[in-house]
Amino acid sequence: MSEVAEMLNRRGGVATFGDLRTVMSGRAVRTALAGGDIRRVARGVYALPTSPVALTAARSHGGVVSHVSAAQHWGFGVIDRPALPHVTLRPGRVRRLTGLPCTLHWAEVPAIDDVTTPLRTVLDCIRTLPLAEALAVADSALRAGAIDHDELLQAAARIRGPHRRRILHVAGLADLRAESVLESALRALVIEACLEGFVPQVRVQDAEFSARIDLAHPGLRLGLEADGFEHHGSRQALIRDCRRQVGLTVRGWRILRFSWEDIRYDGQWVVTSIERASGLAPLTNSILRAA
Known part of the structure; x- marks a missing residue:
């Protein structure tokens, strides 16, 4: 070198x-x-x-890595990788025509080594992304310990301007118990459908058995599982999963299992299936739909 x-x-x-x-x-x-x-x-x-592509693009324009690109930098879970890096410039700064391709934003933002801080990153994602993608980032940041929930709520409360109510609401929904971006996306579908009573990572346990359910309604004993492609991974994993399924069933639980494709590309079918299994009547979520 x-x-x-x-x-x-x-x-x-x-x-x-x-x-x-x-x-x-x-x-x-x-x-x-x-x-x-x-x-x-x-x-x-x-x-x-x-x-790193995002950091190089940011510095080529004299800005900082931000939004989903910053979430990737900090190791937060993201559902969809951006086609171009997201970069934030100071207000009034003109983009460099010779800089690398990127999606530009303008704002005064706190940054560490030319990347927006974890807290600002989560707020930017909540402000600009659909609920599923926003929750994936926020849940992951909480789970990693990069921010805490009180800090997020206080920062959201200080925000002024467009979408303030939605930002406050989504910040309140963030939950460190979600263990994957797919679980966050499934929970977003449940929230948007206004199906109440579902809780992340519910443990079912007795003297002979212990299991956690991704998202469950304890009162109805109805569990929802978000199964990624790598869910089984091996023969032994498949055997364990079969025994787990039987253990939950004999204890009175019904489990609905949804794939990545179900959750991301056929959300209405997922919601309809949950409604039919639960008998829950959806309400109107005025905060999310008005945002």
């Missing part, structure tokens, strides 16, 4: 020509560029070929 590449690596993979010139010659930078050790991502901005 050249001296210039090593310097870029210490600076997170991206730096301006001015930053590099404070510690090395312009000739060294040009040599590293010609040799393919670094690449130009905007006028006067250089990056390692292996630098």
Whole structure:
């Protein structure tokens, strides 16, 4: 690795020509560029070929990684990966025409190493994403301990402007008990259908048996499971799952199991199935639908 590449690596993979010139010659930078050790991502901005795409795009425009791209950076669960990185610029800043392709936003945002803070990231996702995707990020951030629920609620309460009621409502719905983005998406369908009484990660246990259900209505003994493609994984996992299913059934539980495709692409069928199994009559959710 050249001296210039090593310097870029210490600076997170991206730096301006001015930053590099404070510690090395312009000739060294040009040599590293010609040799393919670094690449130009905007006028006067250089990056390692292996630098993270979102961070490189943000620095190529003089902004910060934000929204779903920031959620990915912090390791939060996301349902759909963005086609282009999300980048936030300070108000009044003009995008660089030579910068890398990205989805741009303008706002004053708190950031750490050119990425919006975990709390701001969650709020941005809640503000801009559909409920299922917003909950996936918020639930994951709570589960990871990156933020706590009181902190999220207090920050949401300080927000002013469009969609404030929806942001407050969705922040209140976030729940660290959800164990996967698919569970969050399933819970979003239940919430949007106004089917009340379902609780994440309900434990069914006695002296001989113990199991947790992704989303359950204890009063009806009705459980909902979000099954990803990797759910079984092995023969032993399949055997354990069969025994678990039998154990729940003999204890009076009915379990409805939904795949990724069901939850993401046929939500109405999922909701109708739950309504028929539960007998619950949906109400009108004025807060979510008015947002």
